[in-house]
Amino acid sequence: MGIKNRGFIAVVLGICWLILAGETLAAEFSAQVVTIYQGQESRGKVYVKGSRIRQEFPSGSGVKTVIYNADTKIAWMLRPERKMYLEMPLGEEMPRDLMQMSAEKAGMNPLGSETVNGYDTDKYETVFRENGGEQKHYVWIAKKLGMIIKINSLDQSFSREYREIKEGGIPDALFLPPPGYQKMGLP
Numbered sequence: 001m002g003i004k005n006r007g008f009i010a011v012v013l014g015i016c017w018l019i020l021a022g023e024t025l026a027a028e029f030s031a032q033v034v035t036i037y038q039g040q041e042s043r044g045k046v047y048v049k050g051s052r053i054r055q056e057f058p059s060g061s062g063v064k065t066v067i068y069n070a071d072t073k074i075a076w077m078l079r080p081e082r083k084m085y086l087e088m089p090l091g092e093e094m095p096r097d098l099m100q101m102s103a104e105k106a107g108m109n110p111l112g113s114e115t116v117n118g119y120d121t122d123k124y125e126t127v128f129r130e131n132g133g134e135q136k137h138y139v140w141i142a143k144k145l146g147m148i149i150k151i152n153s154l155d156q157s158f159s160r161e162y163r164e165i166k167e168g169g170i171p172d173a174l175f176l177p178p179p180g181y182q183k184m185g186l187p
Contacts, residue, residue, distance in 0.1 A: 027145040028170050031162035033057070038157055046162065048147060052175040067175055076177050079184070085177040086184045108139075116140045116150050117163055125154075 033044045033055070044057035051070040056063050065078035070090070077086045107127030114123050121140035128135045137158075140150040149162040177183075 027147050027167075029145060029165050029167045030170060031149075031165040033160065034163055035160045036158065047170050047174050048145075049170045049172070049175065054174050067177075069175060078177060078181065083178075083181050084184045085181050111138070114140060116142070117161070117165060119144060119149060119165070121149065 028049045030045065030047045033046045035042050035044070035057075042058055044055060044063075046056075047054040053068045054065065055067075056065045058064075061079075062081050065080065067076045067078070068090070069075070073090045075088045075090055077088065079085065108124040109126075111123040111125055114121055119142040121142050124139050124141070126137045126139055128137075136154040138152045138154065139148050141147065142149045145165075145167075147162075149165065150160070152159045
């Protein structure tokens with residue numbers, strides 16, 4: 001899989017991460033993100049503050065950054081090498097769906113509790129149904145953070161885990177395009 005495809009997958013997974021996060025997103029933390037997709041590992045960084053998430057992940061041209069804000073219904077993709085950003089609407093339904101995805105819609109089946117990276121978690125088996133297909137995963141939701149900190153596909157083709165979680169101290173400026181960046185038009 002090419003670097004460009006991994007970046008796209010990271011964006012999609014960011015949205016999925018929000019979907020599975022549940023109804024309460026009051027957490028504030030940063031973490032290292034370790035993603036393994038079809039045997040290839042990539043590492044990035046995530047910052048979470050309430051309903052805002054910033055993901056930084058490697059790409060062919062450096063580091064790609066995507067910022068999601070469910071309150072404003074906007075996502076930004078930053079292009080640091082060009083000092084530009086692309087603004088994308090999340091859509092009228094998406095922020096509501098991202099913040100209020102029900103366990104029933106995600107097909108979440110509780111499997112008990114486990115400790116992951118020092119956090120007490122609830123473990124679930126999930127089944128996402130889309131376009132006539134199913135995707136099954138195990139997810140671990142940290143009780144204290146109200147967020148997924150680990151996800152594994154049952155077929156072992158994908159896993160993602162938040163490691164080195166540091167709570168608090170996330171500046172609001174991280175969730176906006178940096179000063180001096182120019183807005184790009186949609187292609």
